Amino acid sequence: MSGRTVKASDIEKAVAKICLEANTVLREDVLAALEEAYRGSEKESGPAAMLEVLVENAKIAKKTKLPICQDTGMAAVFVELGRDVVVSDGNIFQAIDAGVEKAYKEGFFRKSVVADPILRDNTGTNTPAMVHIDPVEGDKITISVMPKGFGSENKSAIAMLNPTSTPKDIIDFCVGTVKKAGPDACPPYVLGIGIGGTMEMCAFLAKKALLRPIDKANAKSHIAKLEEEIKVGANELKIGTMGLGGDHTVIGVNIETAPTHIAGLPVAVNISCHALRSASITI
Amino acid sequence: MSRASLGEYNDLGDRWFIEFMALCAWPGTVHALAWDSPLTRRVVMTNKKKIQVPLQADDIASLCAGDGVLLSGTIYTARDQAHLRICEMIEAGEKLPVDLDGQVVYYCGPTPANARAIGSCGPTTSSRMDPFTPAFLEIGMKGMIGKGRRSTEVVAAVKKAKAVYFVAPGGAGAYLSERVKSCEVVAFADLGPEAIYELVVEDFPVVVAIDSEGNDLYAGLQN
Numbered sequence: 001m002s003g004r005t006v007k008a009s010d011i012e013k014a015v016a017k018i019c020l021e022a023n024t025v026l027r028e029d030v031l032a033a034l035e036e037a038y039r040g041s042e043k044e045s046g047p048a049a050m051l052e053v054l055v056e057n058a059k060i061a062k063k064t065k066l067p068i069c070q071d072t073g074m075a076a077v078f079v080e081l082g083r084d085v086v087v088s089d090g091n092i093f094q095a096i097d098a099g100v101e102k103a104y105k106e107g108f109f110r111k112s113v114v115a116d117p118i119l120r121d122n123t124g125t126n127t128p129a130m131v132h133i134d135p136v137e138g139d140k141i142t143i144s145v146m147p148k149g150f151g152s153e154n155k156s157a158i159a160m161l162n163p164t165s166t167p168k169d170i171i172d173f174c175v176g177t178v179k180k181a182g183p184d185a186c187p188p189y190v191l192g193i194g195i196g197g198t199m200e201m202c203a204f205l206a207k208k209a210l211l212r213p214i215d216k217a218n219a220k221s222h223i224a225k226l227e228e229e230i231k232v233g234a235n236e237l238k239i240g241t242m243g244l245g246g247d248h249t250v251i252g253v254n255i256e257t258a259p260t261h262i263a264g265l266p267v268a269v270n271i272s273c274h275a276l277r278s279a280s281i282t283i
Numbered sequence: 284m285s286r287a288s289l290g291e292y293n294d295l296g297d298r299w300f301i302e303f304m305a306l307c308a309w310p311g312t313v314h315a316l317a318w319d320s321p322l323t324r325r326v327v328m329t330n331k332k333k334i335q336v337p338l339q340a341d342d343i344a345s346l347c348a349g350d351g352v353l354l355s356g357t358i359y360t361a362r363d364q365a366h367l368r369i370c371e372m373i374e375a376g377e378k379l380p381v382d383l384d385g386q387v388v389y390y391c392g393p394t395p396a397n398a399r400a401i402g403s404c405g406p407t408t409s410s411r412m413d414p415f416t417p418a419f420l421e422i423g424m425k426g427m428i429g430k431g432r433r434s435t436e437v438v439a440a441v442k443k444a445k446a447v448y449f450v451a452p453g454g455a456g457a458y459l460s461e462r463v464k465s466c467e468v469v470a471f472a473d474l475g476p477e478a479i480y481e482l483v484v485e486d487f488p489v490v491v492a493i494d495s496e497g498n499d500l501y502a503g504l505q506n
Contacts, residue, residue, distance in 0.1 A: 050452065053452055053455055053458060054452075054454065054455060056458060057454070057455040057456070057457050057458040060457040060458055060460075060461070061403075061457040064457060065397075066394070066399075066402060066403050066456070066457040066460055067394050067402065067403040067456060067457065068403070068454070068456070068457060069403060069405055069454050069455075069456045070391065070392060070393050070394050070402065070403040070404050070405050070456040071392075071405075071407070071456075072394060072403075108394055108395045108396070108397040108402055109394055109395075110392060110393070110394040110395070110402075110403075110476045111475060111476065112392075112476065120364070122474075122475050122476075124475070151407060151408045151430075151453070154408070179506065180506055182431065182432055182501070182504045182505075182506065183430075183431055183432065183501060183504055184408050184409075184410060184430065184431030184432055185408065185431070186430070186453040186454040239504060242430075242450075242452060242453060243431070243501060243504060273453070273454050274454055275454045
C-alpha cells in the first residue's frame with residue numbers, strides 16, 4: 001500500500017499536547033487583542049482594569065499550568081487528513097479521544113462531557129471529542145483542538161434568512177445575537193460566523209471560523225467588509241468588558257462562507273468568550 | 284495605569300475592584316458615567332468593603348448594587364444539577380445534605396486541584412440557576428456569586444428575602460484560584476465538578492449586582 005504511515009499512538013500524543021497547550025496558554029492573537037483593548041481603554045477606567053486582570057489571568061495560567069478558565073470545554077477537533085496518510089495500529093477517532101482523555105487527566109482539567117443529553121451521566125474523560133475530518137492532498141495530518149466553553153456556546157444562534165436579505169439583515173442578526181448574550185458570556189467576545197451552505201454546514205463554518213487568527217481578515221474583500229461592519233455594530237452596543245461599558249464588546253469577527261441554495265441564506269453565529277482557546281499541530 | 288508584573292497580581296486585584304466599584308456606583312447609569320470624574324473617584328475611595336461570609340443581616344443591608352466587595356470566609360458551590368437535586372429534595376420534604384440557611388452559594392464548577400487548594404474556579408452563567416433561585420432563598424440562602432444577568436423574578440425574590448447577588452470576574456479562573464484557601468466536597472460527590480464544595484475564600488473579589496433593595500446593576504442591559 002502506498003502512502004505515509006502514521007501510528008495512532010503518535011496522533012494520540014499530538015492531540016494530548018495541543019489540548020494541554022490550548023487550555024493553559026492563551027492564543028497569541030487573542031492575548032494581543034486583549035492587550036490592545038487594554039491600551040485603547042480610558043486609563044484607570046473599570047474596563048481597563050478588568051482587561052488588565054484578563055491579561056494577568058493569562059500570565060498566571062501560563063506560569064502555573066492552571067487552565068485559563070475552569071470551563072475547559074468540550075473539545076472540537078478539526079483534522080486535515082492528507083489522502084496519502086495511512087493510520088496504523090488503531091483508528092483516528094479512537095486516537096483523538098485517547099489524546100483528549102490523557103490531556104484532561106494529566107492537566108487536571110474539568111471533565112464536562114455527559115454521555116447522553118437527557119440522562120446526563122458524566123463520561124469522566126471529557127470525551128467524546130467533536131471530530132471533523134477534512135480530506136486534503138498530501139501525506140500530512142494537521143490537527144487543531146478548540147476547547148469550547150458552554151457559557152458562550154449557549155449564546156450562539158443560527159438564522160435561515162431569505163435569499164433576498166441584505167448585508168444589513170445579516171449584520172442585524174449578528175449584532176442582535178451579541179445583544180442577547182449581553183454581559184452573560186464573558187465579553188469581549190469573538191464571533192465565528194458561518195454564511196451559506198446548508199444548516200449544519202453553516203454552523204460548522206461558524207465554529208471553524210474561530211480557528212483563524214482574529215487579526216486576519218477574510219481573503220474576500222466583500223466578506224472582510226462585512227466582518228468589520230459587524231464588529232463596529234457590536235461595539236456600538238457598549239456592553240463592554242464584563243458588561244462594564246466601553247468600546248470593547250467584540251475583539252474579533254471571523255466569517256467563513258460556502259455556496260448555498262437559491263431559496264436561502266443561512267447565517268450562524270458561534271460566540272466565543274474572551275478566552276478563545278485553540279492550538280494546532282502537523283504530523 | 285502601569286502594568287503590574289506577575290508577582291504583583293494580588294495588588295492588581297485590589298485595584299481592579301476599586302475601579303470596578305467606580306463604574307458601578309450608580310445602578311442603571313453604568314454606561315453614562317464619566318469614569319475619571321472627581322465624583323467617581325470619591326465613591327471609589329469610600330466604597331471599599333471587606334465582608335465576612337456567611338453574611339450578617341446588617342452587612343447585607345449596607346451593600347448597594349455597584350459596591351466592590353472582598354469576601355472572606357466560607358461559601359458553597361452549586362450549579363445546575365445540584366440546584367435541581369436540592370429543589371427536588373425541598374419539594375419531597377427531605378433533609379438537605381448541607382444547611383444553606385444564611386449561606387452564600389457560588390455558581391462554580393472548579394477544575395480538579397493539583398497540589399493546590401483548588402484548580403481554576405471562575406463563575407458560571409447565573410441565569411441557568413434562575414428557575415431554582417426563589418426556592419433557595421426561601422430556605423434561607425442569603426447570597427449568590429455568579430456572572431451575568433438575572434430574571435425579574437430573581438430580582439424580586441432577592442429583594443423579598445433581603446439577600447444579595449454578587450458577580451465575580453468571568454473567565455479569570457486561574458486568577459480567582461489564588462483567592463481560595465481550601466476546597467472540600469460536602470455533598471453530591473457523584474456529580475464530580477458539579478458537586479457541592481465548601482470553599483474557604485480570602486479577599487475574593489466580587490461586585491454587588493443585585494442588592495437587598497432590588498437594585499440591579501445590569502438593569503440597562505436587559506433584552
